[in-house]
Amino acid sequence: MHAFPIRIALSSVALALAAGATAAEPDPAVLGYKMPADLTWTESSANPGLSSAVLYGDPAKPGPYAVRNRFKPGSFSRPHFHPNDRVIVVLSGTWWIGTGEKFDPESTKAMPPGSVTVHYGGKVHYDGAKTEPCEILIYGIGPATSTRVP
Template sequence: MLHTIRKPHAPVLAILLGLSSAVTGAAELDPKAISIKLPEQINWVANPSGSETAVLVGDPAKPGLYVVLNKWKAHHNSKPHSHPNDRFITVISGTWWVGTGSDYNPDDLKPVPAGSFVTHYGNEIHYDGAKDEDTILQIVGIGPATSVPAPAK
């Protein structure tokens, strides 16, 4: 016996059939064209400074382009230092706190909210970190990304 679908249910059935064919018929992405790392696939490494780093592209210890994520844990800061090359930083989440000069004074840190873009100029002294919340930065630069402590006064 052949059943007919009543008209009120026909649009729902058509949508469901369309969704199921869209899910099963999706083409695989070509790994030569695109690479995706989901958050759980990003490898974070703890640093003695109270931050964590995840290298996304390149190797910051070697010459060439690198892209890293840096997670400052709450209540951790760097001491005054510089880097030999410019670094380009986007605040992904949280509030990043920054200061300049060789006199370390956490009370002088200025807030940089999520969504902001900052340039750290090569060989210029700065310090930074997080206050009451974890902060994630994306840092792009040319390696090697050494950190040089500011001269003691």
């Protein structure tokens, strides 16, 4: 029986395949990617407790973009609107959403992970986290300006 040499050969092939699978870099002309450590998080000066990382595009310029936002507990934006529609997916925690010019966190709707929201361009809303942190993913077309309502 030659079981031992066969096991060694199969183990060598498995190691070579595994090494090849982790060593290959995708063609940057075909796709781009960022690892979690590659993300640059910036704190919002307008909304304390909110930090953002741009995943794709440039929200300040015309064109598509994707951004991750993290809200610390108790952090809410104030009533505001954006010029263009935005699609938001809740990644973790509970995100709370409200509409209208009157800021009232107690009258907000809970959005659990996996929920999807659309902010329609020019419509006033506010959002944030209550007792736990939350993270959302925003897709939109820039420029992604935010106009606060007095």
